[in-house]
Amino acid sequence: MDVEIRNRPSFANMLVSLDPDDSIIAEADAMASMSADVQMSTRWNGGMMRAIARRILGGESLFVNEFTAESAGEVVLTQPFPGDIVCLELKGNTMYLQPGAFIACEPGVTLGVGWAGVRSFISGEGLFRLKVSGHGRIWFGAYGAIFTREVEGEYIVDTGHLVAYEPTVAIRVGLAGGIFSSFFSGEGVITRVKGQGKIYMQSRSFGGLAAWTNAHL
Amino acid sequence: MFDSYESFQGGVFHASVPEGRAGASIYLTHSEIVAKTQPEGEQTFSIRLSECQLDLGGASGRMLFCRTPDRSLTIFCEEKGFAQALHQDAMGTLSEQLSNLCMTQRRSENQFRFWVMASAVLLVVLCVGGYYGVLAASRAAVHALPISVDEKIGTIAMQSMDLEEPLDEEHPANQLVAGIVDRLKPHAAIREMDFNVVVVESDEVNAFALPGGEIVVYTGLIEQAESAEQIAGVIAHEMSHATLRHGLQSVSQSLGIIAAIQIMIGDVGGLLALGSELAQESILTGYSRGAETEADLEGARMLHAAHIDPKSMAEFFELLKEQQGDIPGVIAWISTHPQHAQRIENIINYEKTLPKVEYHLLDLDLSAAQQALK
Numbered sequence: 026m027d028v029e030i031r032n033r034p035s036f037a038n039m040l041v042s043l044d045p046d047d048s049i050i051a052e053a054d055a056m057a058s059m060s061a062d063v064q065m066s067t068r069w070n071g072g073m074m075r076a077i078a079r080r081i082l083g084g085e086s087l088f089v090n091e092f093t094a095e096s097a098g099e100v101v102l103t104q105p106f107p108g109d110i111v112c113l114e115l116k117g118n119t120m121y122l123q124p125g126a127f128i129a130c131e132p133g134v135t136l137g138v139g140w141a142g143v144r145s146f147i148s149g150e151g152l153f154r155l156k157v158s159g160h161g162r163i164w165f166g167a168y169g170a171i172f173t174r175e176v177e178g179e180y181i182v183d184t185g186h187l188v189a190y191e192p193t194v195a196i197r198v199g200l201a202g203g204i205f206s207s208f209f210s211g212e213g214v215i216t217r218v219k220g221q222g223k224i225y226m227q228s229r230s231f232g233g234l235a236a237w238t239n240a241h242l
Numbered sequence: 243m244f245d246s247y248e249s250f251q252g253g254v255f256h257a258s259v260p261e262g263r264a265g266a267s268i269y270l271t272h273s274e275i276v277a278k279t280q281p282e283g284e285q286t287f288s289i290r291l292s293e294c295q296l297d298l299g300g301a302s303g304r305m306l307f308c309r310t311p312d313r314s315l316t317i318f319c320e321e322k323g324f325a326q327a328l329h330q331d332a333m334g335t336l337s338e339q340l341s342n343l344c345m346t347q348r349r350s351e352n353q354f355r356f357w358v359m360a361s362a363v364l365l366v367v368l369c370v371g372g373y374y375g376v377l378a379a380s381r382a383a384v385h386a387l388p389i390s391v392d393e394k395i396g397t398i399a400m401q402s403m404d405l406e407e408p409l410d411e412e413h414p415a416n417q418l419v420a421g422i423v424d425r426l427k428p429h430a431a432i433r434e435m436d437f438n439v440v441v442v443e444s445d446e447v448n449a450f451a452l453p454g455g456e457i458v459v460y461t462g463l464i465e466q467a468e469s470a471e472q473i474a475g476v477i478a479h480e481m482s483h484a485t486l487r488h489g490l491q492s493v494s495q496s497l498g499i500i501a502a503i504q505i506m507i508g509d510v511g512g513l514l515a516l517g518s519e520l521a522q523e524s525i526l527t528g529y530s531r532g533a534e535t536e537a538d539l540e541g542a543r544m545l546h547a548a549h550i551d552p553k554s555m556a557e558f559f560e561l562l563k564e565q566q567g568d569i570p571g572v573i574a575w576i577s578t579h580p581q582h583a584q585r586i587e588n589i590i591n592y593e594k595t596l597p598k599v600e601y602h603l604l605d606l607d608l609s610a611a612q613q614a615l616k
């Protein structure tokens with residue numbers, strides 16, 4: 026299976042070329058177009074109860090689509106907002122994705138929902154996160170460009186910019202400065218990333234878009 | 243030889259692994275921590291227990307990191323039994339580090355718990371404060387609104403109530419009630435309020451005021467009353483509900499609280515519909531106890547100002563209390579006006595605090611009205 030991420034970074038989409046008997050699992054509404062002879066089967070996103078939990082708690086779709094080619098074919102997958110898509114290969118390790126980031130994965134990858142904790146909730150990163158583990162490639166998207174950072178020690182990310190992180194880093198909520206400057210500088214609450222591991226960030230945030238839109242209504 | 247040891251799922255950080263990290267199966271020997279990357283047997287890494295540096299962290303706060311002194315190799319694991327196994331297999335080599343980590347973790351967890359508790363308490367205080375704030379604000383806001391708002395709500399409520407056809411204006415019962423309202427009107431707290439009274443045929447002993455000054459009296463009330471002053475007492479009480487704008491207040495309080503909830507949790511379209519329904523119901527099913535007491539005292543003040551003995555209001559309550567079991571219709575007004583004994587006492591006590599005036603009997607013919615109703 027060959028996957029090309031096109032039109033990066035603003036309007037990234039995935040051109041998936043399926044060889045005979047290849048398959049790819051994608052978020053329910055990710056498919057933009059596909060060859061007529063590609064089989065699409067919709068199934069619960071990892072069992073009914075887990076799918077429901079993921080829908081309610083993790084903000085992901087209730088169903089995933091599995092695309093399989095008997096001979097060969099292609100599928101174009103995309104995400105609902107403008108931004109980049111990255112590919113990541115799991116080799117028995119685990120990644121946490123923020124709700125809504127997941128686009129597709131290879132069949133060897135397990136999707137689960139993980140409790141992110143009260144700290145994550147306070148920092149505006151949600152109470153739950155998608156846990157991807159196993160073996161195989163995963164693709165996830167972001168709003169705007171995606172940039173990464175190998176954290177060693179401590180690193181600060183503004184709320185809403187964190188897209189994915191390894192379980193080896195701790196996510197803590199913090200104030201950008203003192204209580205006063207935090208609320209008047211427009212930075213407010215920030216996310217402190219602590220430990221060793223890779224984090225993926227997006228260059229735009231939905232909170233920022235909402236605030237900008239509100240100001241112009 | 244690894245097979246004889248318990249294995250844990252975790253991972254490694256090392257420069258020789260592509261991307262610098264991989265998932266791994268972790269084993270403990272008597273001298274080393276060993277990690278084999280997955281799929282099985284690709285690469286093997288080990289750290290001597292004697293030089294292992296431990297750290298606790300990760301997204302869960304429970305991930306154990308084992309590092310070489312130069313930090314070039316890190317083996318990490320989140321599994322519950324791992325720390326336990328490390329404690330046993332390391333034969334005390336790592337016990338001190340482990341217990342230190344445990345203590346630090348416990349301290350930070352306690353600290354975190356304290357902050358969560360403190361925030362929860364603050365949130366409750368803000369919610370309760372916000373609730374009473376909304377009540378007070380809606381009270382103030384209601385008095386700033388023009389009376390035309392009360393009139394509109396009153397008209398809507400009247401239409402939705404499906405009453406019997408009111409008695410003719412010339413009917414003695416109507417004349418009687420209109421006479422009482424005329425007498426009380428100059429002493430109402432809101433001069434501009436346009437009181438309008440209708441008498442509706444019904445056995446129920448009931449009367450109510452709608453926002454804006456529309457007053458409805460049931461013929462059952464006139465039939466059961468012993469004097470015109472008693473009817474005046476009930477009407478004064480009901481007029482007070484209108485002038486104190488209790489209807490608008492309960493509407494605005496429900497709406498105000500719903501608006502506050504909306505601001506707090508975002509989109510709750512369905513609650514709005516529910517709220518206006520609740521508000522309409524509260525006009526018909528009775529006001530809060532505080533509002534009733536307010537209306538009693540304001541009614542007593544109006545009666546006193548009109549030189550009618552406020553004790554007649556208390557007398558009527560007494561009458562209702564006695565007849566409660568005998569007349570089925572009495573239930574109506576009683577059900578929306580509970581706490582009789584307390585209210586009678588309040589009215590009598592309040593009357594004593596008012597300046598002494600000479601009370602006049604009403605120059606209205608109750609028995610003629612009662613006769614005409616038979």
Ligand SMILES: [Zn+2]
Nearest residue numbers: 483534537579
């Ligand atoms: Zn009342």
